[in-house]
Amino acid sequence: MSDLVRVGMLGSGFIGEFHTLGLRYVPGARVVANYGAGAERREAFAQRFGSRPVDSIEALCGDPEVDLVVVSLPNQLHLDAIRASVRSGKAVACTKPLGRNAREAAEMLRLVEEAGLFNAYLENVVFGTEMIRMREMVEAGAIGRPLTFRAREGHSGPHAAHFWNAELAGGGALLDMASHGAEAARFVFGKDVQVRDVFAWGATLVHGERTTGEDNAMMIIRFEDGRAATMDVSWSSKGGLEGRFEVYGDGGRIIQDITSTPMRAFIERPAGYIGEKADAETGWVFPVPDETHVHGHDAMMQHVVEAFRSGTTPRETFRDGFIVNAILDAAYRSMRSGRWEPVEVVPAVAAA
Numbered sequence: 001m002s003d004l005v006r007v008g009m010l011g012s013g014f015i016g017e018f019h020t021l022g023l024r025y026v027p028g029a030r031v032v033a034n035y036g037a038g039a040e041r042r043e044a045f046a047q048r049f050g051s052r053p054v055d056s057i058e059a060l061c062g063d064p065e066v067d068l069v070v071v072s073l074p075n076q077l078h079l080d081a082i083r084a085s086v087r088s089g090k091a092v093a094c095t096k097p098l099g100r101n102a103r104e105a106a107e108m109l110r111l112v113e114e115a116g117l118f119n120a121y122l123e124n125v126v127f128g129t130e131m132i133r134m135r136e137m138v139e140a141g142a143i144g145r146p147l148t149f150r151a152r153e154g155h156s157g158p159h160a161a162h163f164w165n166a167e168l169a170g171g172g173a174l175l176d177m178a179s180h181g182a183e184a185a186r187f188v189f190g191k192d193v194q195v196r197d198v199f200a201w202g203a204t205l206v207h208g209e210r211t212t213g214e215d216n217a218m219m220i221i222r223f224e225d226g227r228a229a230t231m232d233v234s235w236s237s238k239g240g241l242e243g244r245f246e247v248y249g250d251g252g253r254i255i256q257d258i259t260s261t262p263m264r265a266f267i268e269r270p271a272g273y274i275g276e277k278a279d280a281e282t283g284w285v286f287p288v289p290d291e292t293h294v295h296g297h298d299a300m301m302q303h304v305v306e307a308f309r310s311g312t313t314p315r316e317t318f319r320d321g322f323i324v325n326a327i328l329d330a331a332y333r334s335m336r337s338g339r340w341e342p343v344e345v346v347p348a349v350a351a352a
Ligand SMILES: NC(=O)c1ccc[n+]([C@@H]2O[C@H](COP(=O)([O-])OP(=O)(O)OC[C@H]3O[C@@H](n4cnc5c(N)ncnc54)[C@H](O)[C@@H]3O)[C@@H](O)[C@H]2O)c1
Pocket: 010, 011, 012, 013, 014, 015, 016, 035, 036, 037, 038, 041, 072, 073, 074, 075, 077, 095, 096, 097, 122, 123, 124, 160, 162, 176
């Protein structure tokens, strides 16, 4: 392997583009091959990023030029993609949620660990500069003992059909969005504190004609020492993307809002792309000048490439993705049972 890290991008839609843009300032790393549904779209992506389109998941994973496979496909294809990358003996990084449930995630974890392959869980939220600063301040003791954490994430609904098919995707807004908040809570409290159980509510309040999945949901995750964190998510929140994260300690609080921008504009004519899930093209708009930086993708991709190159374990691995899936599985059980449900993480995973 040369010093150049050659990335194979599986999926060239919304997050495939963000992951590719996230590599643009990373020295010695670039996307050399890409796959996605539809020859024309694959070709367009390849032209834009100077890559080479390939026509199947297997072909991309087996491509001798590819060192690191990045899975940016819809949820239902993550397991197949990871099976293919492991068959080809390739290092792999996968977007959130790792699996549609903990069973799938456990299988992915088993595959990469048995094969001894580099694996990274692509959770951008814990790489955002504000989240990093929040954690540093908590670690410095600035707010005393953190007691509760709160995540609010919302937008007016996903951009692609696969999200709306809850059976195929594995869930609705909770799986899609609270996956971020759950990992952010683990990051801020410290991953050595285990999550014990979960209480959750979810309902299809607005989009019943489009999905059987929940479009609004809340969950409380309780840690083993009694502290708690809440994730409050929505697919019916108007006015653009919401991403607020708050931690409260016995000596202070820290609040961040990654979707409040330093820029605002009143425009009578559209200016093109404004930002993820912006609901308005004219009137008052809030452009995000460097979205992949603000949302943590740049730092995340840089970290993953550096870890791969140096043969070290990345900050977020399939173990973290598995734990997040186990938390979300407990939340879905709680929605059905109306009770607190235990998080079923096998001790070997929890301890590592
Ligand atoms: N970290 C984040 O903030 C974030 C944001 C959005 C999406 N995601 C995750 O990324 C994944 C993809 O979401 P997206 O928003 O990029 O979706 P998308 O629809 O924009 O792109 C999906 C890509 O997969 C390809 N694809 C779709 N169906 C396929 C099929 N049946 N066979 C082969 N290829 C297929 C498409 O051609 C496209 O290239 C999901 O798992 C989602 O949860 C993460």
